[in-house]
Amino acid sequence: SPKTIRNGPISFPDVEENTFILNTGCTITAGDTVELRNTVSFPTGRHSGDFIRVKAIIRDAQTNEIRIRGLRMTRAKYHGPLFDWKLNEVVMRLHINEDDPRPPLEQGLEEVPVGNILRKRDCVITHLGYPALRFGKIPPQEYLGGKDRRKDYLFSYGRLVCRFVYISVHAGSNRSYEGEVRRIYRREADMNQVPQGTPGLGASRMAPINVDDGSAPITAAQHSPSNKRPAFGVKERKYTFADMFCGAGGATRGAEMAGFKVLYGLDKDPKASKAWKMNFPSATLYRMNAHSFPPPEVPTSSLKVDGMHFSSPCGYYAVCKTRPGKNDQENMEAIYVIGPLLSKLKPAIATMEQTTGLFTHKKHTRAFRMLLNDVMNAGYNVRYKIVNMAEYGVAQNRKRLLIIAARHGFPLPPFPSPTHGVPGTGLKRLFTVWDAFAPLRNDPRTDDPHHNPGDLLQKFEQPYDPKQKLLNCITGSGGDNNHHFSGTRDQTVRELSLCQGFPISHHFYGGRTAGLLQVGNAFAPTMAQIMFGGCLKVLKAFHHGLIGAED
Template identity: 25%
Template sequence: MKPRIIDLFCGAGGFSRGFKESGFNIVFAIDNDPACGKSYKTNFPEAIVLIDDIKNVSGSDITYFTQGKYDVVIGSPPCEPFTGANPNRERDPLDRLYKDPIGRLTLEFIRIVGELKPKVFVMENVPAILDEPIRNSLIYEFQYVGYNQIYFNVLDAEKYGTPSRRRRVFISNVPINPKPVKRLIRVIDALSDLPPPSQSNIPNHEYVPISDKKMKKISRLRHGKALYYYYGDSKVLPNFIKLDPYRIAPTVLGSSRFIHPFENRLLTVREQARLMGYPDDHIFFGGKDQQFNQVGESVPPTLSFAIAKFLMETMFK
């Protein structure tokens, strides 16, 4: 029997996608965004998808919906309270976890894990969630719900077949150490076989409108340079980056837009999804900004697949 998966804060299903392709059975997912829920249900019709605030849901509710034991709980609580890209994050690190209402959603993930007691849990977030003393607090919270061994697995998505850079931590009760791929995937490798948007019926592959003024500025950009730079709490971040075709793309974010390496236009949602390792049959719903957010705020399916394959081989043989 296939191991059963529950996905909390499921988004459009990037995290789940790799697990499904590795042989896991996706049985339940929850997100509070209806557009994410529609995207998820379309891509995982076998799963029960609940659109609700996770604070309103208990482990017994999930058990009622799906009638069974769960082997793995995965999820990606929002990273905004922790990331240095957020200019408004709390000064005190502990306030990011215990005071910020969005940061407290991480505690809701831990609560449900404690109520369901899966064999394995995997919680994804930005490495800044490991800032002290948040790291020790997470250990305490997971121990409080019954998990004494906690591992902070920091992985780089580009080492596992993702055409863009992305360093994330996967907090789990087991060590996760997948084998990297032998060759990095460049932007040109990811995008070169896509037809122009005007000549395609590939889902989510439509032109993104842009003003003539921005178009002129874009035409003068060199590869690797950005049209805008903005300040986070601890870093300066570029936006409207003209991609270098012979390098790995920068980190894809929900708020970021990339410029095509050879054409004076923004990437389509599908092209941006390609840079996250999504296959073309993974569909995104909602407005354009919602679709870009679903792509940029997800776990790359290529990285998820590496994690799931490792767990399947080490924990579920």
């Protein structure tokens, strides 16, 4: 059972009331939406408090204090660049516990004293894309005061529309390291939505008009996702995969081990690209800048895949970064190619791996939210989570930000549960350096150019027990204090690659410096296999009709 119960069943001394009458005489019932008083001071512009979709009205029978319980919604513009800023577009904002099995829209309810209520508002929660169902009717007299007056009226009294839910998952602490941002599902939407009858913008004096904030132009309506499943049939088929920023092929290797058929990879680094092609000779390599992809001579139709992974350069966002680098601008901008590529190539599932700093560092919050906005605008629902790959059988403490995105019309895969842990967790024991080195003991090779311990300089470090030890995070230079367990030398490229989860047969290209970069920059294949395996399982279940697009 969960350790913390949010909003459990209503029980004495609490009793549920059917209605509550505001000081203005307006009656509030379950199903209504209310605007809360604004408690934050802003220097300029139009601002308001949050909104609550009322689910229950609760009275404390001992004190007679009354509060409402419901779903909190906030204006889209209060989330920075995570959502497009449109007038009266709001976002359902939920906080849930990792160990609570109840649905997010149940455990994410919040309670607010009725004294915080400002007014009742017209609000619709919809699965339909923008601009369906906007604004409602505007009194004719409001047209006479000009555009600003109309905006003021709509801001304070016009219809609110909620199309997105933003969920933060908490695991026993105040800080959340996991979340989900997606369109409202059809089953979560209000009933009786009839956008077909809504007049076009400016079609009549009573029709919705263009009164949006200038920062975000009105776009065409997005079609709501169809419940009709892709016509792939139920027979077994090969699920295809592409690896963007593929490097030497960590993600590609994981996808292949998970059961995907690798069609192509993209990277501009000459040595990493050669290594990738050595490992996946039957797949196509595009050695070019991601901003220029796809090449003009390659039809987009030939690049369609089921799964696509992005491990864009992470150096700029790294937690350990302390000084400017020559490639900072290029590395910073690399994440902004992801949204446009998803718009062009439209894979069913897209995954991303990044350094944790993109999420945890306050200076990168805007970049993280812009990335998610790009992905959502490309037509995807998104999950993100910081994981320690040691909990999935990787022989190092390697924390990374992982993102899973599903195109509208496809189910959003969950993150896999940890497979390894400390004693008492009921999981497999942690995978140690000794475990990772088993291939070197079982199949010693003398011709491996990436395993040459005799060529390394002698060191005098503290020895450690490899049967009890995990490495620190492996980086492009090997990582801090990641010396050999004997204490007499550094690790070889092969040893580090085994602690990343590469098979001993995986090729790297170039000398030690190049090999270390290829290993340290890779998405650990062990973690990739588990994550991609979960995505593949969801795709197969969906195509076989076992689950729906919103399951």
